[in-house]
Amino acid sequence: MGCAKNLVDSENILGLLKEQDFAMVPTLEEAEIAIVNTCGFIQSAVEESIDTILEVAAHKKKGKLERLFVVGCFVQRYGYQLRKEIPEVDGWLGTGELSKIVDILVEESGPSPSFFINRPTFLADHTVPRVRATPFYSAYLKIAEGCSHRCSYCTIPRLRGPFRSRNLASLIIEAGNMVGSGVKEINLIAQDTTMYGRDLGQGICLEDLLERLLQINGVEWIRMLYGHPLRISGRLLELMDGEETICPYLDIPLQHVNENILKAMGRNYKGESPLQLIERIRSKTRHVSIRTTLMVGFPGETDEIFDELYHFVETAQFDHLGAFIFSPEKGTPAAGLKAVVEPHVAQNRLEAIMELQAEICEKRNQRMVGRVEPVLIEGVSPETDLLLRGRTATMAPDVDSQVLINRGHANAGEIVPVLIKEAHPYDLIGEII
Secondary structure, three states, X not given: OOOHHHHHHHHHHHHHHHHOOOOOOOOHHHOOEEEEXXXXXXXXXXXXXXXXXXXXXXXXXXXXXXXXXXEEHHHHHHOOHHHHHOOOOOEEEOHHHHHHHHHHHHOOOOOOOXXXXXXXXXXXOOOOOOOOOOOOOEEEEEOEEOOOOOXXXXXXXXXXXXXXXXXXXXXXXXXXXXXHOOOOEEEEEOOOHHHOOOOOOOOOOHHHHHHHHOOOOOOOEEEEOOOOHHHOOHHHHHHHHHOOOEEEEEEOOOEOOOHHHHHHHOOOOOOOOHHHHHHHHHOOOOOOEEEEEEEEOOOOOOHHHHHHHHHHHHHHOOOEEEEEEOOOOOOOHHHHOOOOOOHHHHHHHHHHHHHHHHHHHHHHHHOOXXXXXXXXXXXXXXXXXXXXXXXXXXXXXXXXOOEEEEEOOOOOOOEEEEEEEEEOOOOEEEEEO
């Protein structure tokens, strides 16, 4: 459950189990053991985790399921109280103890569920077994774990521990293995990819990693996700501008634009404003697709402040945008802030932002009509066997729009030229040439 970073954790868990000859089955109905890797970032994710755990637990009564284990952020957040709250679970692992998954599965079950939780310090590298759950042509490379920012609304530092970068050599080995197995697209992920290397004390940074990855023979697309607005360097933009292999794509969660709100969020940007950052990115020769995430309904967000955010989105013309409503998470400084925005007001603001973004996306997509773009084919569309689907280099997997192809044939994993014929608010339609 949750984000791509959690997916990599699940892939490591699968790798550790496979190494010990645990047999995987395709459906829950056939399983004797189930593992739920949870999200606990905000309340809606917590509720979804609980619902999923209980749904899986029901199979103990009506199927082959004998044991249920729960791991991840939800466990790290709520700790030992979960034993009493959800007795159907046979064992629990926090985010820092995922490497003990085999230990907890093979130990004899006692009178009370096993529980492994500790301060998160574990950092998986290329030596940790991994079974990728993504398509064979695309993979996530987790370059760091944890977060050392102190945003007032966020639980991640508590759930994942402080920011810690992986060794550069380890990343190059893993990326090389990915490409050797057929991966065309490597997506770099961390809580903040642009902070990579700053904790290593060796002068290493994200730009160094990118330059080393470019030397791997066979890699076709490298994409960066989750970059902090304060660390979009000139060197990074020059690399992106001059290297076709680096996808012209930046994922920069801004959260808001109002100075007072940003200060209350603990994201007080000094110097360059969000709009100046966007203008600097777009001043380069190569068009860079920008994705951002915004939060509405943060305490103190008046109608006037929301109007400022709305007009900022109008001006910035983001290529991709996601938005969510502030959730007061227990234990965070923001949970105690006054001037709370009513839920229905926050919901209206969310809908207004997303309606505006739909209009912006359609206009931006219309500019693509008549152009030929390289598209990574992902296979047949789940909606109809008559269409193929794929993504351009400016579309990240799972979160962005897609290209639907109604003429021509190509195999999944191929990158082929596609003539864009139609544009819709989020999807493009084209034909292979």
